[in-house]
Amino acid sequence: xxxxxxxxxxxxxPxxPxxPLPTTPYSWQDGRTLRLYITDESxxxxxFFSISTNSIKVRYQADKAMSRFQGPCGIDIEWKPNFRKxxxxxxxxxxxxxxxxxxxLLHLFHMKTFxxxxxxxxxxxxxxxxxxxxxxxxxxxxxxxxxxIRNCVDLSLLARSVDNTRWxxxxxxxxxxxxxIAAYEDRLLSKGKITRSNWENxxxxxxxxxxxxxxxxxxxxxxxxAGYTLYxxxxxxxxxxxxxxxxxCYTFDAVRGRLCExxxxxxxxxxxxYDPGPPPPPRPPMPAxxxxxxxxxxxxxxxxxYGSSRLKRPLAPDSGPSVSTGNHAGARDNSKRQRYRxxxxxxx
Numbered sequence: 001x002x003x004x005x006x007x008x009x010x011x012x013x014p015x016x017p018x019x020p021l022p023t024t025p026y027s028w029q030d031g032r033t034l035r036l037y038i039t040d041e042s043x044x045x046x047x048f049f050s051i052s053t054n055s056i057k058v059r060y061q062a063d064k065a066m067s068r069f070q071g072p073c074g075i076d077i078e079w080k081p082n083f084r085k086x087x088x089x090x091x092x093x094x095x096x097x098x099x100x101x102x103x104x105l106l107h108l109f110h111m112k113t114f115x116x117x118x119x120x121x122x123x124x125x126x127x128x129x130x131x132x133x134x135x136x137x138x139x140x141x142x143x144x145x146x147x148x149i150r151n152c153v154d155l156s157l158l159a160r161s162v163d164n165t166r167w168x169x170x171x172x173x174x175x176x177x178x179x180x181i182a183a184y185e186d187r188l189l190s191k192g193k194i195t196r197s198n199w200e201n202x203x204x205x206x207x208x209x210x211x212x213x214x215x216x217x218x219x220x221x222x223x224x225x226a227g228y229t230l231y232x233x234x235x236x237x238x239x240x241x242x243x244x245x246x247x248x249c250y251t252f253d254a255v256r257g258r259l260c261e262x263x264x265x266x267x268x269x270x271x272x273x274y275d276p277g278p279p280p281p282p283r284p285p286m287p288a289x290x291x292x293x294x295x296x297x298x299x300x301x302x303x304x305x306y307g308s309s310r311l312k313r314p315l316a317p318d319s320g321p322s323v324s325t326g327n328h329a330g331a332r333d334n335s336k337r338q339r340y341r342x343x344x345x346x347x348x
Contacts, residue, residue: 026187026222035103036065039110039202065104066117071127072235074098074227075149077137078199091144093199096224097121103225109200114145125150125253125262130231131224132156132177138254150253155180155230157250157269162237168277172269181226184233189226245271 075097080090093109095118106118121127122141130153131137138149156175160167166183167175178189238244252259252267259267 022182022186022188024187026181026185026189026226034101035105037105037107038065039107063115063117066115066121069097069102069104069121070099071121071124071129072099072228072231073127073129074224074229074231075129075131075134075137076223076227077141079140080198080200089140090200092140095141098224098228100228107202108145110202114147119147122147122149127151128153128231128251130155130158131227132180133174135252135254135259138259139257142254142257148253148255150255151251152254153231153251154269155227155234157271158231158234160274161245161249161271162234162241164241164275168275170276171271171274177223177226177230180230184230185226189222243273245273249274 075095077092077096078094079092082089091109093107095104095106095108097104097106106115108114122129128151129149132155134152134154138152141147141149155177156173157171159175159180160171181187181189248261248267249271250269253262254260261267
């Protein structure tokens with residue numbers, strides 16, 4: 001029987017076709033962004049200041065730079081990948097913070113101590129830190145740096161909360177950063193092989209110049225900047241929906257590696273007003289298997305995957321009742337005794 005087309009008698013609306021992927025690359029360049037590459041807790045190098053055409057190679061104190069940095073911000077961390085299975089995960093090497101005017105690249109791997117103002121900033125419950133997959137980043141920051149990150153916003157959950165008509169499926173299912181950028185900024189966010197870079201190596205300030213040798217510099221800045229851009233876009237949509245969701249639907253604190261609400265209760269991503277949409281269509285039934293040698297002697301054919309571990313061997317013709325598995329060993333032992341039993345001597 002011919003199945004009806006989606007939306008024509010099936011009861012479910014037809015799935016809209018996927019829009020074509022954007023071709024314009026995403027760029028953090030907006031004409032007003034200052035980048036600071038901080039390799040030591042006592043100094044920072046401004047590597048690009050767009051108002052000036054040349055790099056300003058003047059050193060500032062990192063704590064001074066952090067004291068001027070304000071939220072909300074996008075956050076992203078990087079660490080050296082492992083190339084051998086079973087190796088312990090390497091510690092955080094690079095932390096990126098992005099707000100409206102600044103991009104801070106803090107090379108934690110080369111810092112002797114964790115900057116005090118940076119710790120204060122990350123633990124401030126009044127400052128939003130937004131990102132995709134931020135739960136894992138927050139846990140790793142505590143594991144490696146003993147820093148609690150508060151007021152973390154998961155952009156996937158925020159997108160599902162404010163734009164439910166676009167995003168369906170399970171509420172806690174992640175949405176990739178590139179997918180969100182394509183949907184809301186119509187830009188292509190591509191990383192290529194940069195995700196396998198050794199982030200413990202020093203970044204050459206000259207390579208961080210726009211249009212210079214390394215495309216990795218633009219990608220290094222893009223993740224955090226994309227997170228900030230998406231947060232500003234999605235948070236502005238909160239007031240355009242009929243019912244504003246509770247911040248705990250997409251916001252959490254990471255305290256001692258534990259995700260919790262500001263009250264201290266364990267945080268679970270949940271939105272009571274979220275509509276996941278219709279369930280996925282049921283899988284088509286498995287085709288019936290043709291009868292073969294396994295059913296020629298009266299054995300019952302079971303459906304694939306069901307009870308296969310209990311499927312017994314078919315009975316041979318005229319072999320009598322089947323013997324349970326537990327008696328097989330005993331049957332072999334008895335046959336051995338009967339076979340090798342010595343003959344009794346004849347009576348004299």
